[in-house]
Amino acid sequence: MSGTVRVESQLGPYDVVVERGALDRLPELVGDASRVAVIHPAPLSALAERVAALVGVPTTLVPVPDAEAAKTPQVLADCWDALAEAGLTRNDLVIGVGGGTTTDLAGFVAASWLRGVAYISVPTSVLAMVDAAVGGKTGINLPAGKNLVGAFYEPRAVLCDLSLLSSLEAAEVASGLAEVIKCGFIADPEILALATADLTDSRDVTSDRFAELVLRAISVKADVVAADFTEATSVGDRVGREALNYGHTLGHAIEKHAGFTWRHGQAISVGMAWMARVSRDLLGLDGDTVDLHDELLGGLGLPLSYPAPFADLRPAMSLDKKARGAELRLIGLRSVGQVTVLAGPDESVLAGAYDSLPR
Ligand SMILES: NC(=O)c1ccc[n+]([C@@H]2O[C@H](COP(=O)([O-])OP(=O)(O)OC[C@H]3O[C@@H](n4cnc5c(N)ncnc54)[C@H](O)[C@@H]3O)[C@@H](O)[C@H]2O)c1
Numbered sequence: 001m002s003g004t005v006r007v008e009s010q011l012g013p014y015d016v017v018v019e020r021g022a023l024d025r026l027p028e029l030v031g032d033a034s035r036v037a038v039i040h041p042a043p044l045s046a047l048a049e050r051v052a053a054l055v056g057v058p059t060t061l062v063p064v065p066d067a068e069a070a071k072t073p074q075v076l077a078d079c080w081d082a083l084a085e086a087g088l089t090r091n092d093l094v095i096g097v098g099g100g101t102t103t104d105l106a107g108f109v110a111a112s113w114l115r116g117v118a119y120i121s122v123p124t125s126v127l128a129m130v131d132a133a134v135g136g137k138t139g140i141n142l143p144a145g146k147n148l149v150g151a152f153y154e155p156r157a158v159l160c161d162l163s164l165l166s167s168l169e170a171a172e173v174a175s176g177l178a179e180v181i182k183c184g185f186i187a188d189p190e191i192l193a194l195a196t197a198d199l200t201d202s203r204d205v206t207s208d209r210f211a212e213l214v215l216r217a218i219s220v221k222a223d224v225v226a227a228d229f230t231e232a233t234s235v236g237d238r239v240g241r242e243a244l245n246y247g248h249t250l251g252h253a254i255e256k257h258a259g260f261t262w263r264h265g266q267a268i269s270v271g272m273a274w275m276a277r278v279s280r281d282l283l284g285l286d287g288d289t290v291d292l293h294d295e296l297l298g299g300l301g302l303p304l305s306y307p308a309p310f311a312d313l314r315p316a317m318s319l320d321k322k323a324r325g326a327e328l329r330l331i332g333l334r335s336v337g338q339v340t341v342l343a344g345p346d347e348s349v350l351a352g353a354y355d356s357l358p359r
């Protein structure tokens with residue numbers, strides 16, 4: 001199974017191509033660029049060389065550290081230096097090749113270099129294909145927290161070549177599926193049905209079921225982003241892009257607490273298991289849907305709890321981008337597909353829900 005999802009973004013439409021062999025479309029997307037920079041993590045240097053050979057114009061390979069170590073101010077500045085040395089001008093092109101950490105960084109490099117040059121994303125992890133490379137959030141972390149510096153910036157195209165996923169570790173596949181399951185709970189119950197029907201097949205990156213899950217998650221994200229690209233403040237049940245942050249307030253706090261050593265999907269898995277319980281206690285979410293969180297996330301091999309007291313995580317939650325002043329704002333679920341904003345929730349409920357997570 002393959003397909004193309006059109007993202008009707010505020011900055012102009014673009015395609016997310018999902019197919020085995022999508023990389024072969026790269027030459028037709030280079031446009032009038034006379035020079036290309038390929039930003040990639042060191043472990044994917046062979047793939048980056050393949051990309052360079054495809055573009056057909058002089059190309060500079062820009063290796064960056066792997067995983068969250070790429071998303072730092074120092075690495076960002078190193079990339080700018082590399083682009084300066086390569087002489088990348090306004091008509092030129094940045095290509096990000098790698099997981100979500102690389103595409104977040106590379107997108108921000110493209111957004112900031114000369115105040116914006118063309119960008120093509122080649123996501124190579126499940127998480128980057130279904131989420132990070134789509135929708136225009138780019139940026140880096142600070143010691144104070146996740147994604148605190150960045151920009152909304154759209155690519156010219158996103159090429160999701162499913163054949164690249166065969167080398168991905170099983171735990172990384174599961175991490176990406178956490179975002180897919182998130183899309184199921186916030187918007188597309190068919191995702192939940194497909195995953196429930198066969199969890200093993202859902203994790204098989206060569207299966208049709210897997211490809212359908214990927215396409216459905218990208219479609220959810222494309223729809224949300226088309227309606228609210230820059231994440232306007234949501235009020236009550238009128239929720240825009242903030243819906244995509246389901247599970248992320250606690251998830252990002254966990255990532256920070258763990259020194260960015262936990263995978264993003266693992267952290268938001270705990271965040272969703274927690275929000276399901278908070279939603280049960282404050283919004284009347286039914287017990288079956290709470291159980292479905294545990295069944296799906298746990299069944300995919302994702303964690304449902306984190307080994308630190310809630311009090312250690314709570315301060316970082318206040319630096320969440322959804323917070324307004326001192327008020328914490330969480331994305332809650334009334335039912336599958338019915339998202340709402342919980343503004344200033346009862347703190348004792350938050351702590352109680354955390355303590356009740358299965359350990
Ligand atoms: N911008 C957004 O909207 C958005 C959305 C979701 C997540 N994110 C961000 O994405 C990041 C997580 O992305 P991730 O899970 O892809 O992590 P990652 O980039 O660290 O990739 C995970 C690991 O898999 C390796 N890898 C990637 N592709 C591979 C392949 N084809 N074969 C073998 N190994 C491969 C990477 O080198 C890395 O070691 C987080 O920083 C998160 O905040 C951003």
Ligand SMILES: O=C(O)C(=O)C[C@@H](O)[C@H](O)[C@H](O)COP(=O)(O)O
Nearest residue numbers: 131135137146147241244245248321
């Ligand atoms: O695209 C969005 O909007 C999201 O919230 C998607 C999230 O899965 C993603 O992790 C995003 O990077 C979180 O953004 P942040 O603004 O909370 O840092």
Ligand SMILES: [Zn+2]
Nearest residue numbers: 179248264268
């Ligand atoms: Zn996420």
